[in-house]
Amino acid sequence: SQQGEEDPQALSIQEGENATMNCSYKTSINNLQWYRQNSGRGLVHLILIRSNEREKHSGRLRVTLDTSKKSSSLLITASRAADTASYFCATAPKYSGGYQKVTFGIGTKLQVIP
């Protein structure tokens, strides 16, 4: 499986419900980032969580990071139709000199039904 692999690949919920997406990775990381992509458009950065952080909030978004399990989750509370999009996690490996490539997962496609 790939570094930064999201689960599930697709999720369909009713407006007002919470949506949870997970990301697993393999190597030690410096940080993990979540991005949103509306259909066919550029990715938009949502939140960055560093390896020494366990939880971070931004509006209706809550991100957790468990470095022992090499996993992260993104929770969107009280979802809205406008949250319909694909969500990607991106991992930045632990710095060891030189350039460290950020790796994107395949993404979770979220559909919020009005």
Next chain:
Amino acid sequence: EAQVTQNPRYLITVTGKKLTVTCSQNMNHEYMSWYRQDPGLGLRQIYYSMNVEVTDKGDVPEGYKVSRKEKRNFPLILESPSPNQTSLYFCASSFQSSGAYNEQFFGPGTRLTVL
């Protein structure tokens, strides 16, 4: 407004006809990168640049060239496009030249079709 721009947004071309996709950012970012996005494969990095005149290969560099003569611009060149380069292309930029640790700002994408 801080942004990354790409041109053209849509392009249909034929095999072997050289093309350039431009990318420009107005945020004075050191780091810039090109990705391609294909169904089921996510985003794959083509080339990146850590600063002016500093470029390197990503995961899928074959068939592509880049240059970084100015900090704001990072064009992607396809010398002899082939149908397997049909894809959605994104340019991105971020602060920090020691690695892409910070958030990346993405352009709107260029949908390329090679016949």
